[in-house]
Each structure stands twice: as structure tokens, then as C-alpha cells.
Amino acid sequence: MSTQAQLAPILEVGGEALRRAMAETEVRLRAAASEHGEALAGFADGTLSAGGKRLRPMLVYISAGSQAAASDAVLCAGVAVELLHMATLVHDDVLDNADLRRGRPTVFAAGGRGAATTTGDLLFSRAFAVLVRTGDADAVRTLSRASSALARGELVQRADAWSDSVTVERYLERCELKTARLFEAACRLGASLGEPGTSAADALADFGRRIGVAFQIFDDVLDVSGPVERTGKARGTDLLDGTVTLPLILARGLDPSLADLDLRRDVTDAATAEAICDRIAATGALEDARASALTHVKQAKAGIAELGLPAKQKQLLDLVADGVVERYA
């Protein structure tokens, strides 16, 4: 799901309507950035150009079930969730002192801490500004809840950093807040503004939440497993940041020598981080973590199986769900 090529089968099934919605998303994202002065346009444009999978807007459009062209309201929702996502990425890069994202200089690298914090704030504002064009207060409520959850998840992650006692439950709660709630919001927004209407919105929102958790678990597995040439970043960056993820939590239960690991003391550079990745992999924890992600995907698909959605829409949702855990498979 991390390269444009992997989106091809989804776009194939989605056809002209989905392709057009995705293209219109790019146009609108660019407009949202350029409406607010040159300084912003420059910084935000870099973030936009860096691209990304646009997985969240895609979830909005597929949940909306638009066989025909997506409505203006649905497009607003797609753009809004992506703007919110981008805002958090820009802030994450500030906090991680990250110079590159997807091979391009981050706003942090190009403009410094101040410009990046502010650009993130502006993208954040634009997300709400774009969504409110729908005139739908419920939609704004959905986005503001997701946005609060994202920030809360980030706080939980920071509170748990370097800890040797993070439980699986606590980890899953963090995945839900940090990642899954925005996937959930994307599906809910698409469903309630699109054809399914609010009757199917809860079930589609659940679907989004579950594949969001699976997405985050799989992301955390990739940080340990690599391969570097596919992920584009060194293995073990989470360990170096003190971020305790499912592979390490499970590995600690399987290998007593890892239970005593003190991330702050024992993981001091890229080489030691890679060595710990190898030890985690040797326990079989990566397979267990992947299995956990797959369970979430299975539950997600089961939850929408009986909804009576149009066959093509269901096929698209299944493709996205499978794609989430098939990255680099």
C-alpha cells in the first residue's frame, strides 16, 4: 500500500469515478495551501508535493460508495482528512527533528522549527475550513473528535516512551488513538455524506477503525523487519526513539533477555538498534504481530460482509483492507 503501484488494483476496480475523485483531491489540496499567502504556499506545497498514498481520502470516497462522480461534500471530506493527516506529519517531523520525508526535505528542514509548527497549525485550520464548506456540523464533530484522539495518542506515546511495562492493551489503545480514529473518521464521513447515508455509517466507521489498528501494527512490524530498501528508513528507529511497539512487547514475553532490555541504556545507535531488531525477529514476535494485524483485518471485513453494500463497493473495501497488511509482502 506504500507505492502508487500498489494502489493500481484499487483504482482499477474503482474506475473513472474514483480516479477523478483522487485527481480532484490533488487539485483541492494545492488550492487549500495556496489560498493563504506565499510563505505558507511554499512550505505546504513541499509537504503536498511529497505526495503519499492518499489512503485516507480514498477511504472517504470508497465509503461514500460513489459509483458516479463524488459529490462536492464528499470531496471536501476527503481533502479535510488529508489536510489533518498532513498537519500531524508536519508536527511529527518537528518533534523528531526529521529532515526528510518520502525523500524530500521536510518543512522543518526547509523552514525551521517555527515555520513548521505554524505550517502544521495552518494545515490544521484549513482542514476544518474545508470541511465546514459542507455545512454539516456532524461532519465537523467527527473530524474534531478524530483530531483530539490523534493528539491524545501522541501524548500517550510520549508518556510511555522508554517504558519497560507497556502492555498489549495499552499499545492497542495508542494505535487506536494515534492512527485508527482518523481512518474511522474517513469512513464515517464518506458514509454519512455519501450514498450509504448514516444507516451504514457506524458499521463503516468500525471497519475504518479496525483497518487503522492493523495499519499501525503493520507499520510497527516494518520498522523492525525492514527491508530498508522498501521502507526507505533504517530499521529500529522506533527503538531509538524509545517508542515501545507490539513486536518488542511480544518479544519480551518470549525472550527473557529482552525483558531486561533498557532502551535508553542499551539502544544507543543505529547499529545496536539493528541488532535488537534481529533479536526481536528471532523470537517469532514479528509473525505474532502480523497475525494480530491480520485478525483486525479479518474482523474489519467480517463487520461489513452482511451490510448489503453494492458488490463493487464491498470489493473495494476488501481490497483496501487487504492492502493495509500486504505492504512489502
Next chain:
Amino acid sequence: MSTQAQLAPILEVGGEALRRAMAETEVRLRAAASEHGEALAGFADGTLSAGGKRLRPMLVYISAGSQAAASDAVLCAGVAVELLHMATLVHDDVLDNADLRRGRPTVFAAGGRGAATTTGDLLFSRAFAVLVRTGDADAVRTLSRASSALARGELVQRADAWSDSVTVERYLERCELKTARLFEAACRLGASLGEPGTSAADALADFGRRIGVAFQIFDDVLDVSGPVERTGKARGTDLLDGTVTLPLILARGLDPSLADLDLRRDVTDAATAEAICDRIAATGALEDARASALTHVKQAKAGIAELGLPAKQKQLLDLVADGVVERYA
């Protein structure tokens, strides 16, 4: 306007209805922070407890003209503008590496850069979450516009830092974006959700914008004039940060030796900053800047004089407008 004592005359005229709205604001701000996990409550609570004048919520309530108790929607608007204001303060403290605000440790000092950036994001989200409870999409639009303007103003300020060619027009544009648009939004929200209704909303919004510009000019004058025991911060902090404000812009036109000043080279510590403050004051630029602020206040008051507002509401608005430029007078 910077101490609770200076608000006393306004509360006196506003009476029980205004007092109650202000008290309810504190309760709701605390609730907004405590709904989202302990980590946040801890950080946000510190920010909340640090208090502040709550000038923006007060503008909402006075613009709403509530002779009786403020409605739930008006209270939501008051809380939302304050949450947005707090979000920007928390982010400003991160960017300025500020350890203290109003004599209390900042979120940045207590929790570090990550916690503070994220707490700001969360307060930001909560602002929209609280406002959308009104169910009024126009209200959300008003807040998101103000929020975008704030961020854009911050970007302009950073772009102009250390510059020796900032014009008065450019400075006023920055004041409008950074400060006045949120004052404008406060008045517009109060008017449109309260008794005046949308018919008076534009005029009240203009009032808010003008006193917002005056507020910022006066703030910038205080940074040069002190006295330190009243402002609670050293003179010349703007100069040390490279922030070019109206006193310096005007002084450069009055004293050729200041025109050649290079902030980055010549203002290196608190002592040199204070010395430059004295030189700015010696030109008479502070009086000119104060006069400019007063002109904005006068225009603000004139703009609402013929609106036919209830006498008490007009008196309150005039008191707030005068208060903005009477701080430490």
C-alpha cells in the same frame, strides 16, 4: 486590562449575567481539558490555571448582548475562542523556548517540546469540538478563518524577523492576522449567536478587528516602554527575538542612527536591548505608536455608535475598547 482589577469596572457594568458567563467559562475550559486523558489534563490544566484576562470570551458575551444569562451556544463560542487562543500561546512558548508564562511554568517547561506541541494541537481540536456543539456551521467557519489567519500572521512575523525594511502597512497587516482576526471572530460569534443576530454582526466584527489591532500595537509599545514590574517581562524582548514592531519602525524614521540598526548584530543581550528601547523612546515614537492605537480605538467606537445597540451593551463595548489601550496607563 492585564490584571483582574482592571476588569472590575466592566464586570461591574456587566452585572450578574456577565459574571456568571465568565465563571461558567472557567468551568467549561477545565472540563474541555479533563475530558481527554490524564496526561493532557495535567498539561492543559497548568495552562488553564495560569489564567489570563479571558478578554476574548468577554468580547463574545458582550457582543452577544446577553442581558439575561448567556445561551449555551454563546458560552460554547466563548470557550472555543479561548481554547484557540490558549493553543497558540502553548505553541508560541515552544517556539520561544519560554519557561514561564504569567509566573507559572509553561507546558514546554513542564513537559518538553513534544508534550507542548501536542497539547497545543489538542487544545486546537477542542476549540472546534466545543464550537460545533452549537450545530452552527457558520460559527465553525468563522473560527477556522480566524485560526488560519493566526497561523498566517505567525508565518509573516517569522518571514519579517530581523528585517530592516518592514513598513507600517506590513506591520499592521501582521497585527490584523496575528491578533485582530480572533478579536473579530469573538465579536462576530457573539453577535450572530446572541441577541444582535447577524444584522449587527459585521459592524461588531469590525469593532473587534479594530480593537484587536490597537491591542497588539499597545502590547508592542509596552515591550519597549515597560515598566518591567507591570509587564512582568524584560524590556526589548521583541528586539532580541528580531520582531520588528511599530515603535522601532517609527523610530527609524525619526532617528537616522536607528535606521542603520542591525538587530541581529547590535542587539545581543538584555542590556543592549534595553539601551535600544531607551533610544526608541527618546525619538517620541512611543507616543506616535500610542496615538495610532488610540485612533484604532476611536474608529472602533465610532463604528458601533450608530448601530442602535442597547445602552448598556454599548457602554460595555466602549469600556473594553478603552481598556485595551489603558493598560498600565
